[in-house]
Amino acid sequence: xxxxxxxxxxxxxxxxxxxxxxxxxxxxxxxxxxxxxxxxxxxxxxxxxxxxxxxxxxxxxxxxxxxxxxxxxxxxxxxxxxxxxxxxxxxxxxxxxxxxxxxxxxxxxxxxxxxxxxxxxxxxxxxxxxxxxxxxxxxxxxxxxxxxxxxxxxxxxxxxxxxxxxxxxxxxxxxxxxxxxxxxxxxxxxxxxxxxxxxxxxxxxxxxxxxxxxxxxxxxxxxxxxxxxxxxxxxxxxxxxxxxxxxxxxxxxxxxxxxxxxx
Numbered sequence: 359x360x361x362x363x364x365x366x367x368x369x370x371x372x373x374x375x376x377x378x379x380x381x382x383x384x385x386x387x388x389x390x391x392x393x394x395x396x397x398x399x400x401x402x403x404x405x406x407x408x409x410x411x412x413x414x415x416x417x418x419x420x421x422x423x424x425x426x427x428x429x430x431x432x433x434x435x436x437x438x439x440x441x442x443x444x445x446x447x448x449x450x451x452x453x454x455x456x457x458x459x460x461x462x463x464x465x466x467x468x469x470x471x472x473x474x475x476x477x478x479x480x481x482x483x484x485x486x487x488x489x490x491x492x493x494x495x496x497x498x499x500x501x502x503x504x505x506x507x508x509x510x511x512x513x514x515x516x517x518x519x520x521x522x523x524x525x526x527x528x529x530x531x532x533x534x535x536x537x538x539x540x541x542x543x544x545x546x547x548x549x550x551x552x553x554x555x556x557x558x559x560x561x562x563x564x565x566x567x568x569x570x571x572x573x574x575x576x577x578x579x580x581x582x583x584x585x586x587x588x589x590x591x592x593x594x595x596x597x598x599x600x601x602x603x604x605x606x607x608x609x610x611x612x613x614x615x616x617x618x619x620x621x
Contacts, residue, residue: 359413360384361439363431365421365478366448368395370547371497374577375445376403376414385413387434387441389427389478390448393418413438421448421474422466431481441482443584445495446475451549453556456510464511471515472522479526487533494530495584496523496539500597503541503604504611507560527589540580540591541601544570563615568596 362379366372367388376386380403390396396416404411415437419430435441450470452463475496486492501509502516519539527537544550550570571593583591592598600607 359439360442361387361435362443362445363387363389363434363441363478363482364445364447365389365427365474366446366497368392368399368416370447370549371542371545371573371576371580372445372447373399373402374573375447375581377406377574378577378581379443380406380410380413383413384443385415385438387415387417387431387438389417389419389421389430389434391418391420421446421477422469424473424477424480427474427477428481431478435482435485440485440489441492443493443495444478444482445497445580445584446478447497448474448478449497449499449549451509451512451553453508453512453553453558453561455508455558459511467511468515468518471512472518475519476522483526483530483535486535487530490534492530492535493584493587494526494535494537495580496537497580498523498539498541500541500543500593500600503597503600504564504608506564508558509561536587538583538588538591540583541593541597542571542576542580543568543593543597545573545576546570547573560615564611566596566611568594 362384364372364376367376368390379386388396388399400414400416403414415434417430419426421427450467496519498519499516501513502520505513523537523539530537592601
């Protein structure tokens with residue numbers, strides 16, 4: 359049975375990816391910090407079909423803690439078999455201007471968004487290489503393509519994933535392991551609903567008037583990208599153009615949104 363492990367799987371994009379894989383008959387492991395949300399996610403997924411329950415494993419761990427992640431994923435593999443697919447959907451965003459944000463809050467975003475992904479990949483990669491197969495999807499963000507006021511930690515941590523993905527892909531490909539990275543737009547998730555209340559006008563001006571996507575649609579695009587072995591997955595014409603031609607587009611955006619004060 360194919361086993362998909364999803365960090366940040368208790369809600370949002372991660373939960374919707376789990377739903378898609380369960381519908382295919384896969385086993386899924388959901389990893390997140392909060393036990394209550396994990397159990398609620400398990401009940402939600404199991405409700406779709408009685409046979410789903412036996413194929414769902416949930417485990418509480420902090421992705422920023424490497425030892426915790428390693429132990430959690432080793433337990434998941436013992437319960438449902440080796441990891442065939444890893445999706446690193448765990449993430450954190452705390453808007454705040456760089457010089458006003460506590461250093462600890464900045465660093466926590468880097469630990470979760472970047473190192474949390476690194477820890478999960480490290481926990482499964484050796485096994486995938488030994489078996490000669492496996493797929494890894496790193497969930498970055500459209501914010502990786504452009505610097506956004508009040509999002510310095512988020513942009514930096516999500517941008518770092520691009521370089522990590524490229525290097526890891528080059529290392530893993532000879533062993534039959536594929537590494538993909540995706541750049542989701544604003545997506546209607548519980549985290550987005552919290553974030554949007556703290557987003558300043560300066561950030562919104564750069565991000566434009568693009569409407570947030572539904573989590574289920576983003577999840578389907580990610581799963582399709584994994585199925586097709588794509589190196590990168592983008593979302594929508596505007597964000598794809600930003601990714602491909604950012605050197606020309608970003609100066610225009612910054613000139614248009616330039617201002618001398620914070621809102």
